[in-house]
Amino acid sequence: MDQQHSEHPSAPREEIPGAPVPDLLEQSPGLDLPELPWRVAQTASALAQLSHHVLAIGPRAARLLARLRGTLAEEGVAALLVGPAHSRTREHLGSLGLEVLDHDPSDVGATLPFPPERFDLVIVLDAPYDPREVHRVLAPEGMLLAQQRGPGDLAELGSEGSLDTLAEHLRRVTEAGLETEHSDTFHGEGRVTTREGLRALREGEGLALPPAGDPGALPLRITLSRYLVQARRPSRPAPARTDFAEMLDDPLEVPRV
Structure with a gap:
């Protein structure tokens, strides 16, 4: 689904009852970002x-978790890459009393630091993750809500975006044992007009910051390529059993001696 660039000064923040904390990017002047066709914050x-138990993977999902904290039933946990790029997000969540754990899905044999079937909902926003690990930590009937960057996303900032297309991502999700319930795609353009907006965008996306005093050519048009996947872990199959009640209706045959 393609959508043209919005002329609004910034994409409107989705209102969430009980979650007054805005995303860090949405507070930054000089960012003209198009509105995506899906309402990921409202869906989340x-x-x-x-x-009862919610896991957020990646810095943007972690910031969304902060906005959702007033609606969480029991537990909210964030998993982030180690490094200075996400220090601001870590400090933000820590100040709200939310737990943040280290996780790098690119490490060989990396697993999420949780027992099987721990979470009812896993949220991933524009961050790498392993669908097999999500399947492992999701409880039966648990949901995955994943927004991912498509090929060419933010190419003007030196980012290649994801190597996965939506079709490839859906294949990996299905192979992991999850059942896709909804998917969508978006391609459009945004605009950065200030140093503050450029820095906020780079921090929010976990991209390297430019050298001090080198904001790059402004204003700058940027390419946005995103897709959404909503999938569920199937419930456990009912165990096979013999219905002895039906056998009671049948006359017993007594062998003759």
Whole structure:
């Protein structure tokens, strides 16, 4: 689904009842970002209210978790890469009393530091993750809500975006044992007009910051390529059993001696 660039000064923040904390990017002047066709924050809010344990993977999902904290039933945990790029997000979540754990899915044999079937909802926003690990930590009937960067996303900032297309991502999700319930794509353009906006965008996306005093050519048009996947871990199959009640209706045959 393609959508043209919005002329609004910034994409409007999705209002979430009980979650007054805005995303760090949405507070930054000089960012003209198009509105995506799906309402990921509202969808996550609705799913979180039905979930006892919620896991957020990546800095943007972690910031969304902070906005959802007033609606969480029991537990909210964030998993982030180690490094200075996400220090601001870590400090932000720590000040709200939310737990943040280290996780790098690119490490060989990396696993999420949780037992199987721990979470009812896993949220991933524009961050790498392993669908097999998500399947492992999701409880039966648990949901995955994943927004990912497509090929060419933010290419003007030196980013290649994800190597996965939506079709490839859906294949990996299905092979992991999850059942896709909804998917969508978006391609459009945004605009950065200030140093503050450029820095906020780079920090929010976990990209390297430019050298001090070198903001690059402004204003700058940027390419946005995103896709959304919503999938569920199937419930456990009912164990096979013999219905002895039916056997009681049949006359017993007594062998003759």
